[in-house]
Amino acid sequence: MRALAAAAAGLAAALALVLAVTAxxxxxxxxxxxxxxxxxxxxx
Amino acid sequence: xxxxxxxxxxxxxxxxxxxSPLLRWYAFPRLAKVPAGHYQAVVLEAKDxxxxxxxxxxxxxxxxxxxxxxxxxxxxxxxxxxxxxxxxVVVWDTLTHAAGPDxxxxxxxxxxxxxxxxxxxxxxAGGEHVDDTxxxxxxxEFKWPFLVExxxxxxxxxxxxxxxxxxxxxxxxxxxxxxxxxxxxxxxxEVPLPRQLPxxxxxxxxxxxxxxxxxxxxxxxxxxxxxxxxxxxxxxxxEEMRWTGHPEKKPITAFAGHVKIRPDYVAHTVATVKGQRQxxxxxxxxxxxxxxxxxxxxxxxxxxxxxRDRRAPATEVAHDGGxxxxxxxxxxxxxxxxxx
Numbered sequence: 428m429r430a431l432a433a434a435a436a437g438l439a440a441a442l443a444l445v446l447a448v449t450a451x452x453x454x455x456x457x458x459x460x461x462x463x464x465x466x467x468x469x470x471x
Numbered sequence: 472x473x474x475x476x477x478x479x480x481x482x483x484x485x486x487x488x489x490x491s492p493l494l495r496w497y498a499f500p501r502l503a504k505v506p507a508g509h510y511q512a513v514v515l516e517a518k519d520x521x522x523x524x525x526x527x528x529x530x531x532x533x534x535x536x537x538x539x540x541x542x543x544x545x546x547x548x549x550x551x552x553x554x555x556x557x558x559x560v561v562v563w564d565t566l567t568h569a570a571g572p573d574x575x576x577x578x579x580x581x582x583x584x585x586x587x588x589x590x591x592x593x594x595x596a597g598g599e600h601v602d603d604t605x606x607x608x609x610x611x612e613f614k615w616p617f618l619v620e621x622x623x624x625x626x627x628x629x630x631x632x633x634x635x636x637x638x639x640x641x642x643x644x645x646x647x648x649x650x651x652x653x654x655x656x657x658x659x660x661e662v663p664l665p666r667q668l669p670x671x672x673x674x675x676x677x678x679x680x681x682x683x684x685x686x687x688x689x690x691x692x693x694x695x696x697x698x699x700x701x702x703x704x705x706x707x708x709x710e711e712m713r714w715t716g717h718p719e720k721k722p723i724t725a726f727a728g729h730v731k732i733r734p735d736y737v738a739h740t741v742a743t744v745k746g747q748r749q750x751x752x753x754x755x756x757x758x759x760x761x762x763x764x765x766x767x768x769x770x771x772x773x774x775x776x777x778x779r780d781r782r783a784p785a786t787e788v789a790h791d792g793g794x795x796x797x798x799x800x801x802x803x804x805x806x807x808x809x810x811x
Contacts (some may be wrong), residue, residue, distance in 0.1 A: 431680040434613040437485030449501040450557075456508030456546055463541040463566035463581070463649075466574065467514040471739035 488766030494733075495759040503617050503751055504588035507560045509544040513736050514556075515704075517728030522571060523712065527669050528680075530724040536577065538569045538730065542613065552597040553583060559588040562597050563613070567629065572744045578665040582629060584612055591616040591699065593627075594725075601632050602666050603751035610634035615699035617751060619651055626655055629760065630662045630686050636689070645702055646741045647691045655690040659711075662686045682712040697748040702741050706730040 515538040518707035522533045549563040569577040573800045585597045593599070593608040600606055610625025626637035644650070664674035664684050677684070686709070693703040711724040732740070 429478055430481055432532050433482040433730070434485045436490055438489050439485045440482075441489035441493060445490065445498050447643045449498050452501055453504050453506070455550075456619035457508050457546070458508055458546040459510035459541065459543055461510050461512075463564065463568075463578070464512050464539045465579070466570070467539050467733075468512060471512075471736050 473776055473783075477773045477776035477780060480769050480776065484766045484769035484773055486766075487762045487769060491759040491763040491766065494762070495755055500589050502557060502652070503754060505544075505586075505591075506548040507544050507546045507561050507588070507613070509542065509561070509563075512539060512541045513740075514539055514733040515730050516733055517708070517726075517730045520728030521724050522577065523723060523725040525668065525672050528712070528723055530727075533572045534567060535572050536726070536728055536730075538567060540567045543563060548597050552594065556594060556596055560585055560594045561588045566698060566797060567611075576667070576669055579667040580665050582627060584608070586611075589617065601629055602663070604632070604663070606632050608634065614701065615694050617697070617699050618755065619694055619696040619699050621651065621728070624653070626653075626690070628655075628688075629689075630688070631657060631660050632663070637692070643693060646737075647747065648695060648702060648741065650693045650702060651696050653692045653694060655688075657686070657688045659687045677712070678715075681715050681717070682723075683715050684713045685713050685722070695744045695748055697751045698744055700740070700744045700747070702744050703737055704732055715762065738778045762765050 482609060517536045517538075518534065518537045520533055522526040523529070523531050524538055542563050542565045545562040545564050548765045549560050551637050552558070552560045552562060563582075563586075565582045565584065567578075567580045567582070569579070571577050580602045582601050583597070583599050585599045586592060587594055591611050591614060593610070595607055598605075599608060608627045610627050612627040612629075615624065616773045621639050621642075623638045625634040627634045635657065637653045640652045640654050642649055643652045662684055664677055666674065668674070668677075688709070689706045689707040692701045694701050707729050709727045711722040712725050713722045
């Protein structure tokens, strides 16, 4: 019974971690202030 | 004590083993996304190309035609599309600006490409267009999805404004990376004229002259299979102005050249992709496999501890021949609840 509880705790922790990380998601960011170019830059 | 340690190890084993598939199949599609604010410029060149002179309507050889392709993620528009569709999307406003050897504009084509941030599938919202003409894309453009498959994809062409298959032609090694090589050939097709042409010429002017624009290309991409980012691209591109209703008249070559990414941009792209692919590999391969191995090792350790814990009392019993411990008289009296 205690083994089952330990396994359940491990599973719950894994689920909680993944749900928390995916809920945060990747950062949204902002639109770059750089313009759409009409001349080639000297370097990347 | 040993029993408690085996339970902790078991919990950790389940944690690691469960985390492995959760990361690969639940977290990865939700975390691996093209950043909404991505900005990138690429310079392409066609050396010893042929270019139409709109003043004389004659083709001429030029040492170089340069194309600057800028991609700019429109974060505000992406948020609006997400609010409307509920999907995480990326909105790319792009500009393909072609210039002759003197730097004068040859053509200038803006685009808006709206796509799913993970799968790269087009999303039909937010004003997708090519050269301010609304389009409805199917297939991919600019970038392949994460974890590219060895199969043909549908690729959207800015010139024809339609999608056609782009064929997987095998795996190649490009600057130390194993990449998938894709190729697409577009046969001679009539295509719209760009809205912005040199010398203030408009598409209507060209049509009034009795000309129409035709195009063919062989498009080649070397794609990193992990990130889906092309690390190199080339096009053998030809454009002609043909006389409407007069197939007997000789067409005018508007452009002919082998377009390649400028070498410094290739080197920069390869370096960027080499860094980004490690993040994708971490989520899809290194962490899931590492966690699975760790989980199995922890499970084995938990089982060993548990087995030792169970064997210990039995061993103690076996050492004295299996006879039950004889209680001292005092202990026996206490255990039976008697008084001394």
